[in-house]
Amino acid sequence: MTDEPNDAFDEHRRLLFHVAYRILGSVTDAEDAVQDTWLKWSAADRSRVADPKSYLVRIVSNLAMDRLRSARARRETYVGPWLPEPILTSGDTADAVANADALSMGLLVVLETLTPLERAVFVLKEAFGFTYAEIAHAVERSEETVRQAAHRARGHVQARRPRFQADHNRQRAVTERFLTAAMGGDINTLMQLLAPDVTLWTDGGGKVRQAMRPIIGADRVATWFAGIAARPYQGIEPADMIVELVELNGQAGMVFRGAGRVIATLSLDLDDEGTVTGVHNVANPDKLRAVATGTVHHF
Template structure:
């Protein structure tokens, strides 16, 4: 990846009546594309910075289709980064969970990333190779044609179709199937928070599926479980133990829409220190992903600093 020019901020939105720079016009789309490929807010913003530098350096008058040029650029930069990141994740301390990002209703309504995939889906996408992931995201999430994707990735259309077929089969075999509607998810979320705040072990265990698993990502920076936890008793006791520690005093659990689903964030003072995302089946929580790595929490801070908005 080229050295980043930290002295060149991304462009600000133009004033009414001024021509819109294509990078500004499509910034949310570019963010969404890179985030779906990388699962990292920080890395996505780095990719956008590199894309802006390339866009600034090119003869823009010679670019017939700026949107396609920008999507192609951000996709290939993300692919290059993802290839190296996959190697780094092999030595990551503890489970690796994608970075959560707040998707508040107001942000979703104005964003081309409105249908952000859930954290569970991002975990599934991690099992694809970089090119399969790019093809799947560009086709299934953003609806690009096979011809467009072939142009972005310098591959024949027939090859793109074959790659998508493999990726779809892989994703469909691993994609979680859950049945909670919004009302049920809200009710279970409220009960989960009440049980945690009240230290009620039995109530918490009642909410957890028999096969519940918890993954905890601390990245070796903060204390976290380095192996998945299994079973209602083990998971519930561990959660209540974490919340009972002295350094957890004053932590508030709050319902927040994260990655398109009602989830829970832990707040200490004015700072969000962790995010619970989870899946629900048959009225119980089946999987819990607990992100506490402070380097991966930028996307769950206050909604007015949502990284999907134009800065």
């Protein structure tokens, strides 16, 4: 095998992973889709491929949509709330910082409510700036069908997740205050930070004990965190936990470690005034592998 297919594939590998991850919300499934894309690419007659990037995006988009359709059935029987798999990120360019919300846990949760086609179209258009003609080619639909899917997806997302200008400094400051208050069981400060209708999603996947339904309301969420701070979690005393502030999915987040392993991640949704409107807590060990490896994804 020549180096040519490797060169073209490697050039676009990061793009392919991010397309697949945004469509699937799963690192493992996204990596599998990228691997399957490589297999199809390596077996293709590349002499007839005029635009390798377009060709590869078409393959990975369709593979990801197929995987999402089968994953949806499995997620219907998932124990407790299903959250996307968090990833460590580094948005080190001005464009990345401005578009950090496109990778956030909050947005990925909303994308779960779209059809596979709507999700793929939204991702390719909003996150990567593909034209409708390019997307139509990628998802193998007519341009009119793609435009309609994009319109439905955009309206659905905007109704459930207003777009706020990303502010890394504010997000980090609020995250630090939230962490200090939560670890100290400071309900008063938590109440100051939380919106009245804040929602907490906890994903243990039936593997670790977590809330089985979303917890709604500042009082209930603050009380939940105060309780966590006062007792062992997965057999680990609060004093023995190490908490690290990191960038998760393009935004400030927290990684909790104890007993030599990653035990949970926490990320916050903020409104334009810096008030916490949503909290995403992932503790299912199957979803913490990407964070545990320390792999940082640049976007």
